[in-house]
Amino acid sequence: MAEASCELFDCGHRACGGCGAALVSRLILKATGKDTIIVSATGCMEVFTTPYPETAWKVPWIHSLFENNSAVASGICASLKKQGRTEKVVAIGGDGSTFDIGMLCLSGAFERGHDFTYICYDNEAYMNTGIQRSGATPYDASTTTSPAGKCSKGNSRPKKDLPQILAAHGAPYVATASIAYPSDVVKKIEKAINTPGPCYVQIHAPCCTGWGFEGEKTLAIGKLAIETGLWVNFEMEDGVVTRVKKVVRKPVETYLKEQKRFRHLFKPKVNAEEIAKIQAIADKNAVKYGTDLKLKSKPDPVIP
Numbered sequence: 001m002a003e004a005s006c007e008l009f010d011c012g013h014r015a016c017g018g019c020g021a022a023l024v025s026r027l028i029l030k031a032t033g034k035d036t037i038i039v040s041a042t043g044c045m046e047v048f049t050t051p052y053p054e055t056a057w058k059v060p061w062i063h064s065l066f067e068n069n070s071a072v073a074s075g076i077c078a079s080l081k082k083q084g085r086t087e088k089v090v091a092i093g094g095d096g097s098t099f100d101i102g103m104l105c106l107s108g109a110f111e112r113g114h115d116f117t118y119i120c121y122d123n124e125a126y127m128n129t130g131i132q133r134s135g136a137t138p139y140d141a142s143t144t145t146s147p148a149g150k151c152s153k154g155n156s157r158p159k160k161d162l163p164q165i166l167a168a169h170g171a172p173y174v175a176t177a178s179i180a181y182p183s184d185v186v187k188k189i190e191k192a193i194n195t196p197g198p199c200y201v202q203i204h205a206p207c208c209t210g211w212g213f214e215g216e217k218t219l220a221i222g223k224l225a226i227e228t229g230l231w232v233n234f235e236m237e238d239g240v241v242t243r244v245k246k247v248v249r250k251p252v253e254t255y256l257k258e259q260k261r262f263r264h265l266f267k268p269k270v271n272a273e274e275i276a277k278i279q280a281i282a283d284k285n286a287v288k289y290g291t292d293l294k295l296k297s298k299p300d301p302v303i304p
Ligand SMILES: Cc1ncc(C[n+]2csc(CCOP(=O)(O)OP(=O)(O)O)c2C)c(N)n1
Pocket: 021, 042, 043, 044, 045, 066, 067, 093, 094, 095, 096, 097, 098, 101, 123, 125, 126, 127, 128, 129, 134
């Protein structure tokens, strides 16, 4: 962990109480230390950390558009290289910025092989503008542009598999993490910034306001996503999955029923058919990444 980095993200920001993304900001700077240049696309994190003329970032920080976040980071990398400087460059975007609007530049920067780390804090919708669905919104989640109602069961498409897409660009290191496991987040960011080339870390960042749960439950909700298999924490090195967090899985209802965005699956009556489809997504994840922890059965007693 970088020395004396605890104070680099200041407490004077304006995030909602219990905001997962605020924890991501803090963990990023814990991992990187002060010799870092942050490039931040528009979104909640940019808005709550830098209300003009204030900033919570005690490192150089630049605001980009959604579209050119990775292009700005690429330019900074090229300039630092030319000057023989060694600061780390970290681009940060929300899921809307990363999965959708900034995808073109992100793809270009990874293809060109710039030496930077891209971090997506994934709160699974466009939160800052009022909870619109993005390519990261999970199946059946109700958002303002995929509202559950008589004719709709919420978001009709599965979450885009962006880590696999970026690994397919030849990225040397791609990882997923969750704010429910803070030291794992720090370790993965440290690994990413110290791996030459373009690296990607996608961090699950529950949003109490957009998902509909009490702010003190943020970590518990993040943990349930992993324990149900709806979020998988893994590392990929040179396109190969090298490390996976294993779990004894719980049924997906334990995660879904805690959040208003899935309330329509339980009220006015339980929609078993839709819940089974979400369970199938978790089951598929478990098989794909081999996350199921096999409980060791007690050995048979030795009979003399
Ligand atoms: C090209 C463009 N389209 C739309 C907007 C309006 N806008 C500002 S913040 C935001 C939401 C961003 O969502 P995400 O990247 O997921 O970050 P979050 O707000 O969820 O943290 C949007 C759509 C914009 N600034 N630029």
